[in-house]
Amino acid sequence: xxxxxxVLGQANPAATTLTTLYTVPxxxxxxxxxxxxxxxxxxxxxxRVAIRPAGATVANQHYIAYDAAVAANDSVFLTLGxxxxxxxxxxxxxxxxxxxxxxxxSEIT
Numbered sequence: 165x166x167x168x169x170x171v172l173g174q175a176n177p178a179a180t181t182l183t184t185l186y187t188v189p190x191x192x193x194x195x196x197x198x199x200x201x202x203x204x205x206x207x208x209x210x211x212r213v214a215i216r217p218a219g220a221t222v223a224n225q226h227y228i229a230y231d232a233a234v235a236a237n238d239s240v241f242l243t244l245g246x247x248x249x250x251x252x253x254x255x256x257x258x259x260x261x262x263x264x265x266x267x268x269x270s271e272i273t
Contacts, residue, residue: 205262212257
C-alpha cells in the first residue's frame with residue numbers, strides 16, 4: 165500500500181461557520197499527523213475541530229478541540245496521529261474570519 169505524504173487541506177473559513185477542511189477519498193485511509201491553526205489578527209480567537217465518521221452530521225462526540233484559544237498573531241500546532249477511514253470528514257470552525265487551518269498527513273491507498 166503506497167502512502168502519499170501531503171498537505172491534506174487548507175482553509176480560511178468564514179467566522180462561526182463549520183467548514184469542511186478535508187474528506188478522506190473513497191478506497192483510501194488517512195493518517196492525520198498535524199493540524200496548524202494560525203490567528204491572523206491582533207485579537208485572540210477560539211477554534212473547534214470535529215472528526216465526523218463517514219460524513220455524519222456533527223454532534224458533541226465528534227469534537228477533538230472545542231473553543232480552544234489562539235493568542236493574537238500566534239499559531240497552535242496540534243500533533244494528532246489520528247487514523248481516518250474513507251469518507252470521514254475533518255471540519256473546522258473559528259470565532260473569527262482571521263483563522264487559517266492547515267492539515268498535514270498521509271493518504272494510504
